Amino acid sequence: xxxxxxxxxxxxxxxxxxxxxxxxxxxxxxxxxxxxxxxxxxxxxxxxxxxxxxxxxxxxxxxxxxxxxxxxxxxxxxxxxxxxxxxxxxxxxxxxxxxxxxxxxxxxxxxxxxxxxxxxxxxxxxxxxxxxxxxxxxxxxxxxxxxxxxxxxxxxxxxxxxxxxxxxxxxxxxxxxxxxxxxxxxxxxxxxxxxxxxxxxxxxxxxxxxxxxxxxxxxxxxxxxxxxxxxxxxxxxxxxxxxxxxxxxxxxxxxxxxxxxxxxxxxxxxxxxxxxxxxxxxxxxxxxxxxxxxxxxx
Amino acid sequence: xxxxxxxxxxxxxxxxxxxxxxxxxxxxxxxxxxxxxxxxxxxxxxxxxxxxxxxxxxxxxxxxxxxxxxxxxxxxxxxxxxxxxxxxxxxxxxxxxxxxxxxxxxxxxxxxxxxxxxxxxxxxxxxx
Numbered sequence: 001x002x003x004x005x006x007x008x009x010x011x012x013x014x015x016x017x018x019x020x021x022x023x024x025x026x027x028x029x030x031x032x033x034x035x036x037x038x039x040x041x042x043x044x045x046x047x048x049x050x051x052x053x054x055x056x057x058x059x060x061x062x063x064x065x066x067x068x069x070x071x072x073x074x075x076x077x078x079x080x081x082x083x084x085x086x087x088x089x090x091x092x093x094x095x096x097x098x099x100x101x102x103x104x105x106x107x108x109x110x111x112x113x114x115x116x117x118x119x120x121x122x123x124x125x126x127x128x129x130x131x132x133x134x135x136x137x138x139x140x141x142x143x144x145x146x147x148x149x150x151x152x153x154x155x156x157x158x159x160x161x162x163x164x165x166x167x168x169x170x171x172x173x174x175x176x177x178x179x180x181x182x183x184x185x186x187x188x189x190x191x192x193x194x195x196x197x198x199x200x201x202x203x204x205x206x207x208x209x210x211x212x213x214x215x216x217x218x219x220x221x222x223x224x225x226x227x228x229x230x231x232x233x234x235x236x237x238x239x240x241x242x243x244x245x246x247x248x249x250x251x252x253x254x255x256x257x258x259x260x261x262x263x264x265x266x267x268x269x270x271x272x273x274x275x276x277x278x279x280x281x282x283x284x285x286x287x288x289x290x291x292x293x294x295x296x297x298x
Numbered sequence: 299x300x301x302x303x304x305x306x307x308x309x310x311x312x313x314x315x316x317x318x319x320x321x322x323x324x325x326x327x328x329x330x331x332x333x334x335x336x337x338x339x340x341x342x343x344x345x346x347x348x349x350x351x352x353x354x355x356x357x358x359x360x361x362x363x364x365x366x367x368x369x370x371x372x373x374x375x376x377x378x379x380x381x382x383x384x385x386x387x388x389x390x391x392x393x394x395x396x397x398x399x400x401x402x403x404x405x406x407x408x409x410x411x412x413x414x415x416x417x418x419x420x421x422x423x424x425x426x
Contacts, residue, residue, distance in 0.1 A: 205380075240381065
């Protein structure tokens with residue numbers, strides 16, 4: 001029942017006694033649970049970690065972490081701890097808890113428990129050594145598991161946020177019948193450029209657009225890959241029967257396009273968005289006229 | 299597989315199903331060019347709605363077809379290219395340069411009507 005990965009080598013003659021030591025160790029940690037947990041919470045506050053959380057919250061989490069920690073020591077399996085670490089991370093990351101804080105508190109717990117083992121077994125140096133031989137690899141493994149779980153969860157959050165930002169930044173807007181506007185803001189990388197193109201083509205078909213105005217006023221710089229993506233977007237739109245007008249090219253981007261030899265004949269451009277919309281309306285055969293003066297109402 | 303060519307007033311319409319072999323494509327090209335003369339059509343609409351892949355061969359045939367139809371006094375418009383297909387095509391630089399395109403059948407007809415009308419006006423103004 002106590003087969004574990006954190007054990008000494010299977011061929012080790014003292015393996016059996018390591019098991020026994022581990023059991024004894026775990027029993028001690030369970031027995032001293034209340035005071036060790038308190039000691040740990042005190043150290044966390046002292047080290048000014050988890051400042052984003054209240055004392056009650058810290059104590060509540062400390063209880064869960066402690067129990068999971070000891071359980072990992074007991075069973076030698078880390079899946080439950082991994083799941084708990086990810087779950088904990090999911091909860092505390094939005095609170096602004098940093099990686100160094102999470103690693104910090106786990107290491108503090110490791111120290112608190114180690115010191116407790118010191119004071120219990122200091123009389124017999126040999127026993128102390130063997131206890132620590134059993135404890136240390138498991139404790140390190142736990143620290144790594146929790147830290148990695150936290151970092152993975154952070155990375156997942158960052159990826160989700162990036163995806164959300166990406167989608168936010170490329171709305172395709174219908175501003176008149178048959179006329180779409182695609183305002184692009186920020187940095188376009190090849191992936192975003194591709195997503196943009198797909199989104200636009202789908203929108204052209206869905207809205208039966210005949211003219212699209214792509215405004216890049218909000219784009220600071222463009223490299224040759226992205227410029228080619230833009231040309232491809234224009235060409236693909238044409239295959240769906242839509243004309244593309246690009247507006248808002250900054251002097252820098254205009255320079256870039258000329259330098260890399262983009263075939264400008266393939267792209268219709270107008271200086272600013274206003275001009276682009278006016279040109280689009282012209283292409284659609286619309287004319288904007290002022291309303292006749294309204295009658296005076298008494 | 300033979301692609302049916304339908305007569306719609308002054309226009310001819312052909313709807314291409316997916317997976318047209320190279321030979322069938324050539325047969326379609328020849329059939330369209332021949333029928334334009336036979337019916338004295340003013341326009342041809344080629345519907346690619348059901349096509350999910352376009353290669354360099356088919357693109358070239360379409361370009362040739364467009365030019366040949368024009369030489370026969372008519373105008374061709376390709377309609378219904380799917381977004382995914384359009385994207386794939388431009389990535390392979392198969393841009394159908396010189397071929398008129400429209401979103402769908404309705405747009406294709408609108409385009410041809412406009413062209414035919416303009417051509418008639420030009421002919422009139424030249425006193426022809």
